[in-house]
Amino acid sequence: MALVAANLCYTYAAGTAYEVPALLGLDVHLECGDLLVIAGTTGSGKSTLLRLLAGLLRPSSGTVGLDGSPASDRRSRGRAAMVFQNPESQFFAESLLADVSFGPRNLGAQEPARLAADALAAVGLDPDTFGDRSPFTLSGGEARRAAIAGALAMRAPYLLLDEPTAGLDRRGRRDVVLAIGRERHRAGVAVVTHDPEEFLPSATRVLALHAGETAFAGSVDELLANPSPYLEAGLRLxxxxxxxxxxxxxxxxxxxxxxxxxxxxxxxxxxxxxxx
Amino acid sequence: MRGPSSSEECGLIELHEVSVTYPGAERPALDHVTLSIVPGRTLALLGPNGSGKSTLARLCNALLLPTSGRVVVDGMSTVDEATLWQIRARVGFVQQNPENQIVGTVVEEDVAFGPENLGVPAHELRSRVDDALGAVGLTGLERREPHLLSEGQKQRLAIAGALALRPAYLVLDEPTAMLDGEGRSDVLAALRRLRAHGVGIVHITHHLEDVIDADAVAVLDEGTVAFSGTPAELLADPQAAETLGVEVPAIVVLAEALREHGVPVPRDAFTAESVAEAVWRS
Known part of the structure; x- marks a missing residue:
């Protein structure tokens, strides 16, 4: 059981005069218990990669498989939960509990309200205090955590997060990192970030991208033993x-x-x- | 870059005993805050989410009016509607996400948007756009479409848009939060140049690293000023700074721990290189 991408390539606007190759020959392996850090500077292709893994884009060539089925297949629906950058712009419900329970309810889960309450608690938002609040009255840090709770509530076996800590203060970042860490006992987690500082100590694998290609792939120990390719990709330790x-x-x-x-x-x- | 258009006016943004309570809120977002912002100097504003930093920023150019107390920009009160647009022209405002601030189809049109709307004549417009782009290091990209810029370049474009109004002050609300390492250092370098040219800067951030060379630091905590001083004074007692919710840079904690191990690391060693250098030399 794993999310596996092999020799993944993606070209934007392929076949037109505007085509831009975004990813060239990437391999990814993610399974339960993993925390994969996908690092890269702006424009390195890391968000494109995450969308491919989530089945939101189809690869130009290469494959993405979720437990043996293609990521874009119907059978893969709900198996990879993705949290976009600035997820707080996607709230729509009147109360936080209604918003967070939308995903599991839609997937036909038993007790969506309880899953939502558990997910809110997991990101450090007490469901008794925050459950009835309008999502539009939250502070920046609260809103980000609430949006992440929306993905956690789906209990997907793969959790894909795009810059989950950007713009948060230290407490907010720590809450998000802890919440994500707790999900690893039941899910494989991939985090895309340009600033992997908080995630590196607990990462199982690091994939550094530079201009759509793999600049570094390996464990954190391997990264620290030979940091040059990572640093040359414009990333900082x-x-x-x-x-x-x-x-x-x-x-x-x-x-x-x-x-x-x-x-x-x-x-x-x-x-x-x-x-x- | 120039300061206020008429230099005989005393340049200063003063917040005097300012409180702001949002409708329906239980406690004030700002509670009797007194601060001043001086041309040619950088005031760093730190504090956790919800401490009142963004509220304070919005007071400086009358996007928000105080519930009580006064905000005075170069002698003009922000509650005086007669001088509202003079204040807005003097205090530039840059937000966290550059995507929300770009309006033009090419870089130079975006920068010209503000002054053009204020009726700046065409011949002056050119020099304003050129000056503003030069100040943020985007010269040569005049005809580039904004969506083709890197995030750091976009944020510098947003700053150039504010600069084209020739503001005496620039208020930046977490201008580096969305940027990667390279974009961040480019924006910080642009801000240092502006300060050297006499612009008064309010830099709101979570990252003390970004403002380690600020002239003054104010730390907000639940709407009040919990600390006011220099960055070095703030870091002289890392534990006290942490108690205030300030994210003491890990490198400062490392330097402190090394001193406890008897390694003589200077108090102004704030970079990985300078700390390593101190260990090597000792």
Missing amino acids: PEVVMAQLFARGRGLPVGAMEFEPEAAAARLSHARGTRS
């Missing part, structure tokens, strides 16, 4: 990691990289003590 990379570049024996500042400080001060 967290400053704490960059400090360790610079220190290593200076010849200090830093060893494995740490994401947490305290652990990084211990490692750097140890490296400083052991150099010859």
Whole structure:
């Protein structure tokens, strides 16, 4: 059981004078328990890739399969839930509970209201406080989390999120990262972001895109061991990691990289003590 | 870029004991806030979502009027309808999402839209557009269609649109939130140039990294000013800053932890390179 894309290519306006190749030969494998970080600068093709994985676009060549069926097939309906950039622009119902329960209700789920309440709680919005609120009265951070709850409520086995933390404050980002992390026990999660800082420590795989091609694909450990292709794709690693990379570049024996500042400080001060 | 058109007027945006309560809200969005915004200086506004930052921004050019207290722009009160358009011309406003701010079909038309609407004569329009595009580093892209620009370029286009009105002040509400690393550093560089040319800047952000060289920082918390000082003063006590909801950059936490390990990292080391350098040299 997996979401598998093989040799995926996509060209916008194919066959016209305006055709723009957006993706060239990408491979993706996502299964339950995974957190796949798809990183890339603006225009690298990462949102196009996510739409292909969700079955919203058909590949120009290559395949996307959801548990053995094509992603655009009817049988795949409801199996990959996608959260778009600025999902808060998609609210329509009078109450948050009605809005979040729309997806599961539409898919014929039992107890859509309970699924909606659980999803709201999962993103840190108490359903008793927020359930009756109009989605149009929420703050920016609340609205984003509510929109993500709409996708969580569908209980899809694959969750595809486009820039879920952009524009949120630290608390909002932490709530979103935790909520997404909790979904991994029952879903495969792919997150598209230009700023993967929060997601890297818990990512199982990283796919970095540059101009529609794979600049890096591998585990976080592999990324930190050889960060050049990732950095050359215009992406940044967290400053704490960059400090360790610079220190290593200076010849200090830093060893494995740490994401947490305290652990990084211990490692750097140890490296400083052991150099010859 | 120039400051106010008549330089003898004392340039300053003053917020004096300003409160704003939205209709139906239980508590004020801003509660007795006093601040000033000075030409040629950057005021960074920090604070969590819902702390009143955007409300404050909208007060500066009379998009919103205070429930009580006064907002005075270069001597003109924002409640005075007679000077409303003078205030709007003086205080430019740039929002988070560049897509919502672009109206022209090509770059130069977009920048000309504001001054053209205010009746700026054609010969002056050209120089205003050229100056504004130059200030944000978009010279050469005059005939480009906005949708073909990168996100960072779009946001700089939005800033150029505000600059074409020759504002003395620019208020930016999270101008880098939607941008990737490269777009972000380009916008920050453009803002530094504007400050050097005398524009007073209010920069609202969640990222202290973006405003580490600001002249002043105000931290809002539930509508009140919880801290007012310089970035270095704010970071002198990282724990206190965190308590205020400020996102202390991880690199500052790393520097602090290294000092606790006995590594002499200077207090003004705010980049990965300078911290690594300090470790290497010690």
